[in-house]
Amino acid sequence: MLSADPLLQLLAIHAYRRGQFTLASGASSEHYVNCKPVTLSGRGALLLAPRLLELVEPEALAVAGLTLGADPMVSWVAHAAALAGRNLDALIVRKEAKGHGTGAWLEGPLPPTGSLITLLEDVVTTGGSALKAVHQLRAAGYVVQRVVAIVDREEGGEAALGAEALQLHSLYRLTEVAAAHG
Numbered sequence: 001m002l003s004a005d006p007l008l009q010l011l012a013i014h015a016y017r018r019g020q021f022t023l024a025s026g027a028s029s030e031h032y033v034n035c036k037p038v039t040l041s042g043r044g045a046l047l048l049a050p051r052l053l054e055l056v057e058p059e060a061l062a063v064a065g066l067t068l069g070a071d072p073m074v075s076w077v078a079h080a081a082a083l084a085g086r087n088l089d090a091l092i093v094r095k096e097a098k099g100h101g102t103g104a105w106l107e108g109p110l111p112p113t114g115s116l117i118t119l120l121e122d123v124v125t126t127g128g129s130a131l132k133a134v135h136q137l138r139a140a141g142y143v144v145q146r147v148v149a150i151v152d153r154e155e156g157g158e159a160a161l162g163a164e165a166l167q168l169h170s171l172y173r174l175t176e177v178a179a180a181h182g
């Protein structure tokens with residue numbers, strides 16, 4: 001049965017797949033949620049941006065995320081914030097420092113050192129990718145206390161983030177998306 005929640009419906013139809021998958025952690029899984037067909041769709045952006053923006057800390061000056069899953073997310077959340085009259089910019093954290101030019105890890109309009117930044121993720125499994133981004137942001141002098149994800153697979157991510165003083169907020173659990181897929 002189709003979910004009454006249009007966003008859950010989009011994720012169930014366009015993001016969730018059953019099969020054999022190798023995850024970022026190297027583990028195997030019979031489920032995969034590829035959020036990109038949703039996060040890169042106009043309707044997905046329209047539905048997701050306000051849902052994620054309301055979970056961003058009110059004092060945050062930027063949203064940041066590890067490329068490339070979080071790239072569209074940080075962009076349209078910053079856009080939604082601007083439409084609401086809020087000062088919130090987008091930052092992209094590279095998976096490795098740029099090998100030429102600036103040599104940067106972080107791209108975007110950098111807020112002052114000490115600013116609060118909320119980390120965005122599409123999927124949290126072990127939390128390793130989110131932590132990689134948080135480590136770069138903290139090394140650059142930013143305060144990160146919260147990770148906001150579309151889907152929490154509930155496979156250790158919340159505890160791993162908690163061990164580094166990070167709260168995980170997610171819109172959906174993998175089990176909900178799988179159930180909506182049917």
Ligand SMILES: O=P(O)(O)OC[C@H]1O[C@H](OP(=O)(O)OP(=O)(O)O)[C@H](O)[C@@H]1O
Nearest residue numbers: 024067068069123124125126127128129
């Ligand atoms: O919590 P974790 O165990 O780290 O797994 C979740 C990560 O895996 C996916 O990224 P992926 O490495 O597939 O990269 P991509 O966004 O560049 O496709 C996803 O976008 C998360 O960042």
Ligand SMILES: O=C(O)c1cc(=O)[nH]c(=O)[nH]1
Nearest residue numbers: 023024032033034123125
């Ligand atoms: O753990 C991962 O790599 C992972 C799982 C998943 O369901 N979706 C995703 O994008 N990454």
